[in-house]
Amino acid sequence: xxxxxxxxxxxxxxxxxxxxxxxxxxxxxxxxxxxxxxxxxxxxxxxxxxxxxxxxxxxxxxxxxxxxxxxxxxxxxxxxxxxxxxxxxxxxxxxxxxxxxxxxxxxxxxxxxxxxxxxxxxxxxxxxxxxxxxxxxxxxxxxxxxxxxxxxxxxxxxxxxxxxxxxxxxxxxxxxxxxxxxxxxxxxxxxxxxxxxxxxxxxxxxxxxxxxxxxxxxxxxxxxxxxxxxxxxxxxxxxxxxxxxxxxxxxxxxxxxxxxxxxxxxxxxxxxxxxxxxxxxxxxxxxxxxxxxxxxxxxxxxxxxxxxxxxxxxxxxxxxxxxxxxxxxxxxxxxxxxxxxxxxxxxxxxxxxxxxxxxxxxxxxxxxxxxxxxxxxxxxxxxxxxxxxxxxxxxxxxxxxxxxxxxxxxxxxxxxxxxxxxxxxxxxxxxxxxxxxxxxxxxxxxxxxxxxxxxx
Amino acid sequence: xxxxxxxxxxxxxxxxxxxxxxxxxxxxxxxxxxxxxxxxxxxxxxxxxxxxxxxxxxxxxxxxxxxxxxxxxxxxxxxxxxxxxxxxxxxxxxxxxxxxxxxxxxxxxxxxxxxxxxxxxxxxxxxxxxxxxxxxxxxxxxxxxxxxxxxxxxxxxxxxxxxxxxxxxxxxxxxxxxxxxxxxxxxxxxxxxxxxxxxxxxxxxxxxxxxxxxxxxxxxxxxxxxxxxxxxxxxxxxxxxxxxxxxxxxxxxxxxxxxxxxxxxxxxxxxxxxxxxxxxxxxxxxxxxxxxxxxxxxxxxxxxxxxxxxxxxxxxxxxxxxxxxxxxxxxxxxxxxxxxxxxxxxxxxxxxxxxxxxxxxxxxxxxxxxxxxxxxxxxxxxxxxxxxxxxxxxxxxxxxxxxxxxxxxxxxxxxxxxxxxxxxxxxxxxxxxxxxxxxxxxxxxxxxxxxxxxxx
Numbered sequence: 058x059x060x061x062x063x064x065x066x067x068x069x070x071x072x073x074x075x076x077x078x079x080x081x082x083x084x085x086x087x088x089x090x091x092x093x094x095x096x097x098x099x100x101x102x103x104x105x106x107x108x109x110x111x112x113x114x115x116x117x118x119x120x121x122x123x124x125x126x127x128x129x130x131x132x133x134x135x136x137x138x139x140x141x142x143x144x145x146x147x148x149x150x151x152x153x154x155x156x157x158x159x160x161x162x163x164x165x166x167x168x169x170x171x172x173x174x175x176x177x178x179x180x181x182x183x184x185x186x187x188x189x190x191x192x193x194x195x196x197x198x199x200x201x202x203x204x205x206x207x208x209x210x211x212x213x214x215x216x217x218x219x220x221x222x223x224x225x226x227x228x229x230x231x232x233x234x235x236x237x238x239x240x241x242x243x244x245x246x247x248x249x250x251x252x253x254x255x256x257x258x259x260x261x262x263x264x265x266x267x268x269x270x271x272x273x274x275x276x277x278x279x280x281x282x283x284x285x286x287x288x289x290x291x292x293x294x295x296x297x298x299x300x301x302x303x304x305x306x307x308x309x310x311x312x313x314x315x316x317x318x319x320x321x322x323x324x325x326x327x328x329x330x331x332x333x334x335x336x337x338x339x340x341x342x343x344x345x346x347x348x349x350x351x352x353x354x355x356x357x358x359x360x361x362x363x364x365x366x367x368x369x370x371x372x373x374x375x376x377x378x379x380x381x382x383x384x385x386x387x388x389x390x391x392x393x394x395x396x397x398x399x400x401x402x403x404x405x406x407x408x409x410x411x412x413x414x415x416x417x418x419x420x421x422x423x424x425x426x427x428x429x430x431x432x433x434x435x436x437x438x439x440x441x442x443x444x445x446x447x448x449x450x451x452x453x454x455x456x457x458x459x460x461x462x463x464x465x466x467x468x469x470x471x472x473x474x475x476x477x478x479x480x481x482x483x484x485x486x487x488x489x490x491x492x493x494x495x496x497x498x499x500x501x502x503x504x505x506x507x508x509x510x511x512x513x
Numbered sequence: 514x515x516x517x518x519x520x521x522x523x524x525x526x527x528x529x530x531x532x533x534x535x536x537x538x539x540x541x542x543x544x545x546x547x548x549x550x551x552x553x554x555x556x557x558x559x560x561x562x563x564x565x566x567x568x569x570x571x572x573x574x575x576x577x578x579x580x581x582x583x584x585x586x587x588x589x590x591x592x593x594x595x596x597x598x599x600x601x602x603x604x605x606x607x608x609x610x611x612x613x614x615x616x617x618x619x620x621x622x623x624x625x626x627x628x629x630x631x632x633x634x635x636x637x638x639x640x641x642x643x644x645x646x647x648x649x650x651x652x653x654x655x656x657x658x659x660x661x662x663x664x665x666x667x668x669x670x671x672x673x674x675x676x677x678x679x680x681x682x683x684x685x686x687x688x689x690x691x692x693x694x695x696x697x698x699x700x701x702x703x704x705x706x707x708x709x710x711x712x713x714x715x716x717x718x719x720x721x722x723x724x725x726x727x728x729x730x731x732x733x734x735x736x737x738x739x740x741x742x743x744x745x746x747x748x749x750x751x752x753x754x755x756x757x758x759x760x761x762x763x764x765x766x767x768x769x770x771x772x773x774x775x776x777x778x779x780x781x782x783x784x785x786x787x788x789x790x791x792x793x794x795x796x797x798x799x800x801x802x803x804x805x806x807x808x809x810x811x812x813x814x815x816x817x818x819x820x821x822x823x824x825x826x827x828x829x830x831x832x833x834x835x836x837x838x839x840x841x842x843x844x845x846x847x848x849x850x851x852x853x854x855x856x857x858x859x860x861x862x863x864x865x866x867x868x869x870x871x872x873x874x875x876x877x878x879x880x881x882x883x884x885x886x887x888x889x890x891x892x893x894x895x896x897x898x899x900x901x902x903x904x905x906x907x908x909x910x911x912x913x914x915x916x917x918x919x920x921x922x923x924x925x926x927x928x929x930x931x932x933x934x935x936x937x938x939x940x941x942x943x944x945x946x947x948x949x950x951x952x953x954x955x956x957x958x959x960x961x962x963x964x965x966x967x968x969x
Contacts, residue, residue: 088825150827156725214825241731255730259826268790269612272940273813274711274912275697277841278755278805279785281795284814284836285751292748295741297864299734329735334724339737339866349734357729358740359829364816365837369544369670370715370874371606372839373815373941380740381821383828385733408753410795418826456730484728485829 061196062504066188070497074171076106077184078164080146081173085180087123087147087214096210099146099180100124103187103208110191112206118226120218123147123210127229130190130204137511139203141232141470143460144183144239145212148175149485156487169493176491177482182238183208185477185496189503201511205232212239212460215420220463227467234433234471234510235464238499241478243324243452246494248441248502250434251474253426253453254461255354256386258395259418262290262403263379266411270364271374280374281410284363287378290413291358293406294399298342299349301356301384305398309389313344313352320429321348324450327480351453355385383418385455392421422459425472432513433471440505441475444498475506517652518960522644526953530627532562533640534620536602537629541636543579543603543670552666555602555636556580559643559664566647568662574682576674579603579666583685586646586660593967595659597688597926599916600639600695601668604631605941612943625949632947633938638694639664641933641952645959657967661688668695668916671876676919683923690889690966691920694955696932697940699780699908702950704897704958706890707930709882709909710917711810712842714851715874718746718859719835722867726820727830736830737866740819743834746869747814749862750855754798755805757812757840761854765845769800769808776885777804780906783936807909811841839874841911848877878915881928888969889927896961897931900954931962 066073085099086092100117103126108115112128126146131139151161151174159165164173171181193200207230209219223230242249266283267276295301313321329338329346340349349355363378365371384395400415407413427434429451438449461472477499483489522529541555542548556573559582564571568584582602587595607617607630615621620629627637649656663686665675679686698705722739723732751757769777785794785802796805805811819834821827840851856871863869883890885907894905917928933955939945 257828266789266791269939269942271789271942272912273811273815273839274841274910275936275940276785276789276806277811277813277911278796278800278807278809279794279802280789280791281755282814284817285747288744288747288814288817289753291741291744297745299737329732333722333727333732333736335722335736335866336868337866338735339864340734344734346735350732351734353734355729355733357733357828357830358738358744358820359729359827360820360822360831361740361744361834362818362822364814366816366818370837370839370876371815371941372713372813374813375816378817381826383729383826385730408795410791410793412792420826454730455733456728480731483725484731485827486725486727 059504059508062192063501065192065196066500073188080180080184081164081175082162084162085147085210086150087211088150096123096147100126100210103146106187107206110187111194118222120222122218125222126208128206130200133200133203137202138233138513139205141205141207141230141235142186143207143235143237145179145209146183147210147213149213153487158488170490171493172488172490174489176489177478178484179239181491182477185500186238186503189500201507205230216459219460223463223467231468232470234473236473236475237458238475238477239458240454240456240474240476242476243327243450245479245492246445247325248445248447248449250429250438250449250451251454251476252429252451254424255455255457256390256392256422256424257383257457258386258392258421259383260396260399261379261381261416262287263377263414264411265377267374267376270376273372273374276374281408282374283411284375284378286408286411287380289408290403290406291380294402295356299340300342303398303402306395310354310387311389313348317352320451321351324452332480350455352387354387354390358382385457386424388424388426390424392423420459422457423462425461425465427471431471433473433510436509437473437475437506440502440509443505444501515960515964518648519957521648521652522956529644536636536640537620537631538618540618541603541666542606543667544606552579552603556582556666559602562643563662566643567650574678576678578674581678582664584662586656589656589659593658594689594969595661597661597663597686597691598642599663599691599693601635601665602639603666603669605669609943614944626946627949628944628946630945633934633945634940635695637947637952638933641956642694642959645956657963661686672915675916679919679923687924688926690926691928692931693914693928694931694933695914696910696930697934697936697938698932699783699906701935701948702901703781704901704903704905706885706894706905706907707910707932708885708907710880711911711913712846712848712878712880713839713913714842714848714877715839716852716855717835717837717872718743719833719870720867721833723830723832726832729828729830732830737864738830739867740831740834742864742867743836745864746859746862747836750858751812755796756798759854759858762851766810766843767845769804773808776907777807780908788936806911808843810843810846814838841913842880844880844882846880848879876915878913878918881917881921883927887927889929889966892965893929893931893962896958896965899961900957
């Protein structure tokens with residue numbers, strides 16, 4: 058059964074790539090209201106494709122923002138399980154546009170990679186799943202298991218409406234297990250089972266001093282500078298050994314066991330210096346960069362601004378300064394508790410002479426972890442190895458996928474994270490791309506996997 | 514002699530205000546190349562006005578950027594001294610424009626104040642001098658002393674070309690003493706002799722980590738965050754007691770003597786909280802806000818930026834972060850030495866994992882101080898008191914006027930800082946204004962002063 062579908066994918070590769078390019082060309086940037094209609098257009102693309110393939114009950118579920126595309130195939134053999142396939146069709150913004158070598162929404166293949174915003178995160182991977190369903194339907198007239206498809210348009214902006222929709226329509230989305238392809242392999246063509254994800258939480262700190270920019274000659278010496286105050290606050294939250302010094306931050310965080318350290322050890326190290334251009338790596342005291350990125354919490358300042366940013370000098374004491382902070386969490390940390398700990402710390406260290414405001418980011422997620430030897434996980438590893446010709450490694454990754462936590466929370470079903478991205482994909486950056494090897498071998502993996510799990 | 518000129522100023526007040534508005538309407542923003550021709554237009558306005566008044570040898574001295582307007586009146590009585598009048602006709606940029614209540618280049622009078630960019634700093638005050646010369650010439654046919662006028666167009670951007678011009682044309686500008694009206698009174702209608710100015714120096718620190726924005730999930734834990742690194746660097750340079758903690762910063766700084774503390778005490782305190790909107794004042798440990806603003810050095814972060822500044826969140830580790838810093842210096846501090854001390858400190862504390870670059874701001878100035886009991890100073894105090902009806906106070910101010918240091922350096926002549934601005938003028942901010950009381954009584958002061966000093 059796998060062979061015919063694989064042959065179909067090979068024979069129709071060009072048409073499938075053409076169709077994928079059509080999907081990638083839609084600028085479905087969820088954070089930007091200018092692209093509201095484009096997001097909807099991408100949803101419609103999926104709706105049509107799913108209908109063509111033979112899915113039923115295909116619909117766009119309206120939310121307060123972008124629609125969720127739903128479709129189902131419930132005609133598998135009697136004992137076959139039901140899988141919930143989750144993915145997202147929205148993409149990150151493209152700025153800074155001037156750093157892109159080609160138009161982010163005019164896909165181009167260069168050196169074996171498909172360049173476009175969303176080619177890896179997540180439209181390329183979503184498309185692969187649909188192409189595999191098309192191949193199986195066209196060659197065998199059926200799918201090896203029942204499939205419920207849930208594709209949302211708000212992942213990049215926090216999946217605001219997904220949780221309530223999953224709760225509200227619990228019966229509709231109910232399944233035996235879930236599969237998500239929105240992550241990456243540790244290296245190109247290296248089968249990777251993601252058995253853990255980090256959680257997520259964030260705050261924004263604004264320090265305000267004077268009510269208008271001040272002449273620094275007239276008032277320097279009487280006024281607390283908001284930028285200096287913010288610098289002191291931030292410096293008190295993480296030290297130079299990369300240890301977060303906010304009280305309560307590490308409460309409940311499990312130490313890394315010897316077994317975990319060994320699993321981590323087996324994962325091929327990424328050349329962080331080469332991939333990022335930094336002079337050298339830096340990580341939490343007592344942990345290697347690999348251990349910290351995979352299994353320790355982080356505290357990151359994503360942006361900072363205040364005062365004069367133009368050319369040359371402007372001798373002012375600015376009115377305010379703001380820092381945007383997000384934290385990646387590990388099992389044992391509750392995102393709301395962490396937010397409160399951050400806020401309490403900021404309020405405690407805030408100096409006199411300024412007012413300090415903490416805004417709590419709405420979106421958050423707990424960390425996620427599944428046992429590496431779960432049957433569904435083992436079969437995924439087997440399918441990967443068959444397609445890519447390499448032993449599978451097991452990793453915990455630094456990113457967050459809030460939907461994973463919510464699915465576990467609402468359905469308590471196993472979630473298989475089957476990603477095909479690679480470290481050089483440049484997610485969230487200019488010149489995002491996806492290797493064609495991932496495209497081809499990834500679809501092959503999925504063909505094997507669906508045929509494996511229907512035996513469960 | 515004073516009476517006739519004073520009567521002239523009263524009789525012609527409307528025409529003079531109309532002419533001043535014409536001058537203020539020219540957007541002579543020196544830092545912005547878009548306004549290059551406007552700056553020249555403002556120079557031409559002055560050239561024409563000076564010629565009308567009866568000055569000779571009137572010219573625009575070309576420099577590498579904006580012209581210096583020169584003119585002279587050398588026909589005073591044989592024993593009369595020669596004064597060099599310095600001022601500037603360029604103005605600060607207006608951003609943020611949305612905070613202005615009226616167009617910055619369409620002067621408006623509201624509640625006894627003239628609102629326009631440059632009304633206080635410095636076009637209003639320059640115009641006052643010319644109006645007084647006009648009044649004296651029209652009523653007495655001569656001026657009580659010889660006058661050399663030097664009006665530049667680059668003060669707001671560092672007077673790049675002035676120093677070399679003053680040196681090159683030393684004979685042209687040579688005089689017995691200099692007068693500058695580019696400063697303020699400690700309160701509206703409070704005669705103020707400015708007997709000290711702070712110096713100035715600046716640097717820009719840029720911390721660079723990765724060569725592109727990174728996904729904070731993938732790389733958080735392996736990479737030093739440039740914003741955090743910059744925060745640590747800045748925090749190490751000034752502590753929460755507002756003491757600068759850069760090695761060598763206070764070398765050579767004289768302690769405040771008891772006499773100085775008393776002089777400072779006599780200066781009416783400004784209500785800093787009311788004037789600025791801050792919750793409370795903050796100053797260097799051991800010094801009051803008044804003492805710190807007037808007579809202690811400062812270290813100010815004028816602007817900071819790095820990473821994502823838009824709406825919502827963007828989960829990146831940014832490529833870099835930059836802070837712009839300027840310091841106000843006191844006698845005993847050399848601006849170049851201070852820059853070197855700042856740079857050495859930054860290099861010393863720069864952490865691993867990032868590269869740190871320090872750019873040195875070209876423009877700089879030493880602090881300036883003259884004895885309060887100098888005859889020229891005493892006569893200024895007397896003229897002020899006659900016009901404003903109050904005892905004069907003696908202050909050292911936090912601002913810098915590089916030309917003061919240069920004049921002292923090249924000519925070693927006394928410099929009288931005779932300013933008419935007030936604390937609410939909002940220099941360098943939106944809604945700059947100048948009180949009409951300063952306009953009227955200031956010109957009166959000058960009429961008295963010129964008639965006083967010719968007796969020396």
